[in-house]
Amino acid sequence: MNMYVYATLILVIVIATFTVARLFKLSVELSMFSAAIAAFVVHTRTLPIRHIVEGAFTYYDVCLIFITATFFMNILKESGAIAYMIRSIVKTFHRHRLLCLLLLTVVLLIPGALTGSGTVTVLTVGTLVGTVLTYMGISEEKTAAIIFLCAAMSAAAPPINLWAMMAAAGSNMPYVGFMGPLLILSLAGALFSMFYLGGKGKAVDIEKALHELPQPIEGMNWFRVMLPFAVLFFLIIAGRLWPFDMPILGLPLMFVISAGVGILVSPKKLKILEIAEETIHSLIPLVGIMIVVGILIQSMALSGARGLISLGVVTLPLWVLFGTLWIILPFSEGLLQYAVAPLLGVPLVLLFNMKAMNPIIALSAMAVMWPVGDSLPPTAVVGKATVMELKFKGRYTKFLRACLVPSLFILLLCTLFLIFSNKLSFLVAG
């Protein structure tokens, strides 16, 4: 059989199996797994166990970073450090709306930037910041939109951007130099979202806000809040300052050590096993999807379907991509979540490279567009988490409408970064 026909047939089988599985109410992860198994069986006429297991390990290191970073954030949350940070900001800056919003934006960006997950932002700081925003006279749907958009931008922010990491790994490209472009795009997106939606309103009702926020834990102070972050920063920097003497720890161990410091300086006794259990429990869907995406990619690489998608993408004219990626990327994220990075991201990076565009700027732009789609059905993981955590009572479409203008701003900015990637090459560093 002609390879074009064959690979198309495999793609059809993958899509059909995925769709049927979804119709049978299977989760996205199980639906993708079913699609991968169907592709394997049709292509090999057997069940290639080795390929399934090998594929499952594709993003093993990324998963470990993801889990340990989230454990680190959860330790800080349970020790009261996050609540202390937010209460301090509100108490000190409640008369300066702009400064207050600016600092809350930074607080919202930290968890996702360290873990690569917008859901972690929503779960660790989203509710607390949401409470403050409500007492600043911001409507319910705008508050939810701010939390979602900042969470999406936090996932896009460096150092950990899972989309960029997965696409870079797939194209044999070092995940180096993304710091600048990712930081600018995610910061601009988060700040625009915060100030466009929350810029106007009343002064913070300090009494009510502080009453609503969790009470401070006795003994918590800025030293205890900052020390775990300082240790993490030191461990990362030490690898660069003394690279030939410092033992290789790896990011997962760095997060575990920093979490250990968080436990030691916590003013209250933490139930470590419970926190660890809760961390794993909350991450099962996300880790699950990373594992299944690896298996799916392996099945598609084996059968030629990945090559067909790559070929289809790299042979498209650039102007078509510039004109459509701002729609395609968020919607594909809504459909497939992280799977889009290796599936669409890798061939796009190769194409941009061949067209002499700056692949780091281009991939950074795409890696900021993808998380915007995390509010879109069918998956809408971060969007749903946001409305649930904030106990948003309105219709989901009302929340989506509130997200629209800032989302379009982010997508436009990223598209401009794509088009002018070469002129923005100076942003590539570290």
Place this chain on the structure above:
Amino acid sequence: MLNKKTLVAIKMVSICLSVIVMALSGIDFYKHRNYKEPVVVSEYVTQVRKLSDYFADLKDTINDCNIYIFEGSEPGGTVLLIGGTHPEEPGANLTAELIVENLRVKKGKVIIAIRANRSASTVTRPGDAYPQFYHIETPWGVKKFRMGDRWSNPLDSWPDPEVYVHYPSGQLLAYMDIRNFNRTWPGKKDGTITEKTNYAFMQLIEKEKVDLFIDLHEAELEYPVISTIVSHQRGVDIAAMTSMILSSTEFKIGMEYSPKELHGLSHREVGDHSRAISLLYESPEPFLDRVRGITDEKLLLTGKDPFVMKAGQFGLLYEKIDENGWPIDVRVGRHVSTFLTTLEMWNEFYPDLTIDVEGVPRYKEVITKGVGYYFRNPSEVPKNRVFDE
């Protein structure tokens, strides 16, 4: 909502399935990692040493590879040829093995490592669906080889750093490249196993007084450095002459300067940190292209792929490809002829350090007879001529 009993049952079944899957795949991974490739050394070999003879830290590690030494009856120059830097590029280790099984040195010394980074030959890349083995037809049967990856096996070197800082230049590289044998030259005595292996080879270069160093590679057609000889600045005369001679007599091959600011690569660091002149050969391997179709042994060995051809029609490749593909015989043939021509040029430029060899076929012969023709049957020779890779 599932009741507790059903949930427990599902969990138990899942655990059982996981154990079965782990056991079955574990057997495959174990077989791949521990498969030994028999090599029948040429009867003219003078010594077969281990890499750990040059750096004891590697003793009994996965990377303690064989070092095949061929000395002529007359003194001359010394060349070190390595294959298996990136074991996902089979043209390299097959060329090195073909030479080891057929070489006779009349003057000077030839040193060969077939699997320079054995660790990387014991793993295939997750997400890329590589076959674990490939098979070459020979007159006496089928010879089986391990397929590998670009990076050392994480079982031997893990975790990776947050960013890889190259020793000694301090240049920042991708974290996983700390396991890339061609990004870790000149190596580090107390580094990772990959860095230690580079260090061991640098010790070998010094102790054996190597004059010329050659590193064999293959590249995807989407990659600009392809069908070429990359040369350290001290070797450009030889590389340029080799390129000219080959392009006018056998096949087109280019020549490129090793970038001075790009660190960790053999063509840069071996030349900078030793007396040896360093060269790197690249031949085309469509199997490595991201736009490739079905990923299997057939593609690996024939180099035929309609998707890669289509990409070529859109001007997206740096090397031509047609329906004939890039068969393994052509790729190995290119490497052996480039090696032989390089030695001829070496002898012209350095007559006092002549390296005179025979027994190695050239490009056309390899294509006509096939690479398998040149591999010997391990069961038909004395055991002391058979070494495992």
